[in-house]
Amino acid sequence: MCDDGIEQLLAQANEFIIEELNDDTFSQLLLMLAEKELRDEVERSSRLRIERGREDGHRRLVADYFCDEPVFPPCKFRRRFRMNKVLFMNTVDALSGHYDYFKQRHDAIGIKGLSPIQKCTAAIRQLAYGTPADCNDEYVRIGESTSIECLKKFCQGVIEIFGPVYLRRPNAKDVERILHLHSEHHGFPGMLGNINCMHWPWKNCPVSWQGQFTQGDHGEPTIMLEAVASQDLWIWHAFFGVAGLKMTSMY
Numbered sequence: 001m002c003d004d005g006i007e008q009l010l011a012q013a014n015e016f017i018i019e020e021l022n023d024d025t026f027s028q029l030l031l032m033l034a035e036k037e038l039r040d041e042v043e044r045s046s047r048l049r050i051e052r053g054r055e056d057g058h059r060r061l062v063a064d065y066f067c068d069e070p071v072f073p074p075c076k077f078r079r080r081f082r083m084n085k086v087l088f089m090n091t092v093d094a095l096s097g098h099y100d101y102f103k104q105r106h107d108a109i110g111i112k113g114l115s116p117i118q119k120c121t122a123a124i125r126q127l128a129y130g131t132p133a134d135c136n137d138e139y140v141r142i143g144e145s146t147s148i149e150c151l152k153k154f155c156q157g158v159i160e161i162f163g164p165v166y167l168r169r170p171n172a173k174d175v176e177r178i179l180h181l182h183s184e185h186h187g188f189p190g191m192l193g194n195i196n197c198m199h200w201p202w203k204n205c206p207v208s209w210q211g212q213f214t215q216g217d218h219g220e221p222t223i224m225l226e227a228v229a230s231q232d233l234w235i236w237h238a239f240f241g242v243a244g245l246k247m248t249s250m251y
Contacts, residue, residue: 050143057141058115066117081121082128092120095157102153114142122147123154170236181231193228193236200225200240 064071065085077085096102096116104115122136126147133147142150159167170178175192182191205213205221213221228237 052137052141052143054114054118054141055112057139058118061115061117061121061140080128081124083124088120088124091158092116094161095120095154098161099153099157102157114146118142119150120154123151126151166234178230178236185231193230195226195228195237198225198227199223 065077066089070077072080074085077088081088092102102116102119105113107113118140119142122133122140122142125131125136125140126133132144133151134144136142136147137144140147178192179190182193183189199215199218199222202213202221202223210221213223215222223240226237226239227235229235
């Protein structure tokens with residue numbers, strides 16, 4: 001059978017189906033088709049490419065914080081990144097040196113992608129401020145899903161690269177060095193470290209627990225964070241204390 005004959009049969013079948021449908025069924029069919037068309041239109045619009053100006057975002061970051069004469073002084077960098085610039089750049093260099101994800105690449109038409117500084121800044125801003133990933137879009141010029149991916153890759157990379165050095169127990173060599181530092185700087189021979197405590201307000205503390213976590217010098221429930229740091233600011237211990245922990249002590 002030729003193609004014209006097949007098309008004629010299909011047209012007759014469609015006319016027969018439409019004639020057999022009652023008004024209500026036909027209206028429901030039209031409504032379903034309209035809803036499907038609307039969903040397809042929304043899906044197509046959601047996949048529209050947004051030209052964010054990634055290179056402009058990188059240049060703005062460099063001008064604000066990373067050039068020879070940045071707009072913001074080191075104290076502003078320390079407050080907004082929760083670390084100094086040297087530590088941040090060492091982290092960026094380490095991540096970009098170990099993982100291709102943090103290297104700046106070009107897309108299929110030769111346009112530069114996000115720089116290592118942009119990706120690490122997006123991750124640090126989420127960690128430092130607890131802001132939604134979408135907040136990085138306007139300044140860093142990075143989309144929400146990419147910002148979340150940067151955060152995950154950043155945390156994984158820091159653990160894998162720096163974990164064997166910093167996320168471990170002190171060995172015999174470390175203990176000897178720490179003892180020497182405290183003896184030289186503090187005059188306490190045999191002192192390994194001191195426990196420093198800090199109160200964190202607990203806004204949503206259960207009512208039945210508030211008596212255990214409230215002290216006289218604080219008018220609200222708090223959780224005490226205790227930490228042990230050596231003279232060179234290595235944190236060897238961190239722990240959220242149990243109820244009733246009150247004193248700062250040495251050991």
